[in-house]
Amino acid sequence: MQTYRNTVDGLLSEPVSSYEIFNPANGQSLGFAPQSDEQEVERAVQAAMRAQKNWANQSDQERRDITLKIAQILEENSDYLAELITREQGKPLSGPGSRFEMQACVGWTQVPASLELPPETVYEDDERKDTLHRVPLGVVAAIAPWNWPLMIAIWQIIPAIRMGNTVVLKPSEYTPIATLEMVKLINDVLPAGVLNTVTGDGIIGSKLTHHPDISKIMFTGSESTGRQIIEASAKSLSPITLELGGNDAAIVMPGTNIKNIATDLFWGAFLNMGQTCACIKRLYVHEDDYETVMAELSAIASQMKIGDGMDESVLIGPLQNKMQLGKVQELVTDAKGAGCDIREFGEVPDQGYFMPITLVGNIKDGQRLVDEEQFGPALPIIRYSEVEDAIKSANRLEAGLGASLWTDEQAQASELATRLEAGTVWINQHGAIHPMVPFGGNKASGYGVEFGIEGLKAVTQGRVISIKK
Incomplete structure (x- = not known):
């Protein structure tokens, strides 16, 4: 060896x-x-x-x-x-x-x-x-x-x-x-x-x-x-x-065409199995669009093959180490114990540090999976009723690496973007770094x-x- x-x-x-x-x-x-x-x-x-x-x-x-x-x-x-x-x-x-x-x-x-x-x-x-x-x-x-x-x-x-x-x-x-x-x-x-x-x-x-x-x-x-x-x-x-690192918030604005953004939302959250600092870690969705977002993300997640990344057909691999796997599993277990809606997708291999792609609904600010950076394939999806509430929720944590707004009305999003406390605020994309564009965090x-x-x-x-x- x-x-x-x-x-x-x-x-x-x-x-x-x-x-x-x-x-x-x-x-x-x-x-x-x-x-x-x-x-x-x-x-x-x-x-x-x-x-x-x-x-x-x-x-x-x-x-x-x-x-x-x-x-x-x-x-x-x-x-x-x-x-x-x-x-x-x-x-x-x-x-x-x-x-x-x-x-x-x-x-x-x-x-x-x-x-x-x-x-x-x-x-x-x-x-x-x-x-x-x-x-x-x-x-x-x-x-x-x-x-x-x-x-x-x-x-x-x-x-x-x-x-x-x-x-x-x-x-x-x-x-x-x-x-x-x-x-x-x-x-x-x-x-x-x-x-x-x-x-x-x-x-x-x-x-x-x-x-x-x-x-x-x-x-x-x-x-x-x-x-x-x-x-x-x-x-x-x-x-x-x-x-x-960060605990990046993404806000889907009311009335947005969810089908048009669903794939980008998915990979914004689950890139590298969620083990990316500038991944979506908290997804805020208007209450009228909540079921549509859950359905669209569930449809994408159900098509993903989980396994050894040396297999060319695999797009979702393991977590990198046992410690990180245990942390994410603990946060999901905590959410399950609080009565959240846990939806798991993908057949997990018997060996290796794998876990299903996990969407967690009926969850609120203050619960561990929302407030602690999970750094893994478990996404909390939080309902909001007023855009002002979503902005406050996004800003309330000390993390401030990235954030994103998703909308069919970019003019409105550009104004709201200035109010999000993050080093980078993306509109209709997340984690879209570029070698010519400065990248860094705010706050903690x-x-x-x-x-x-x-x-x-x-x-x-x-x-x-x-x-x-």
Whole structure:
């Protein structure tokens, strides 16, 4: 059985210990992941520090060219990496699954390579000229989650190195294998030390974020861990980009043609088995449209095949880990005990971390499945009578990553969108992120943005050069 290895200073690192990774669909062993220790974290950070100055001194065009070479490597190896993602994370190859994730990796690499962030004249008169330059921060600590392990890692890696930083990446301990293989491939075109990895649980993540030579932290994950990272950054004063998940609300406006939006609503909620930060987690439906929404979503759910994502006909796979499966099942059980209408769809395999696609009706604000982010294939559908009530419900929780409005009257929705407390408000779509469009959370869903020009700025610091004429 293969033991995968970290990349440190351009070389594969011999692990001091390892642990086994299993396929969430069938429990089969996928091999062994390396377990980093404090010494490997130190080696990785020092390698990144040594490489950073030379990397930053390369011309902007040279870094852009190398970034495009990375995109080509990702494209050429997309089938190999997609299969690893499916076996390790669980999402199907087909539909909005692992191949889709690899397409996103390519796109989110090509776009930063195409962007420019030139010096900006911020003031000029007869006596002086002041120019703002964007310069790299140094060594970036990137901590990626298990739900979109390669795509989110790319969101962190590519803007950072594009702008002259170096990176130490820690993938989730649940899904390290595909990420380690991707980083190994990328290193074929990068100078040694520009991109390094360490692996392990939160203890290793803490060693990395507490390191005094880290100049920037990028983290996608839970709110509780995000708060710990904020504390860790205080000593080094490292700036942070935090994406701490969400409990996204979607509001279907009264009288909307439900048939026209039902498929988009379904995938807005059940993309990656609901294990996506910007998924619909709470669906608010006008009382007159409630039965129609339940019927339309039920019809779609009943057609979905649940199983091992290596089967090309499967669009719904397992949850990634036993802990997450147990959490979602507990929330559904709580709703069932409260007398909610539980509708389950799909034949669940005997082995693996599977659960049915679950629609939960006759549920209200304040119940656990509504108020706690489920991060799984169970959608609470809540009736409302007045649009004002739905807006208040959407805003009442501390989560503020995304939200959406669904309507046949877009002019009305555009006005209401300004009142929803979320980093992104979509109209007639949900989770429709784009590499040119800034993305980030409000309130307890984090701060800072990724993507586009604003994302490049987030991995740099300003330097003003002021000239007396």
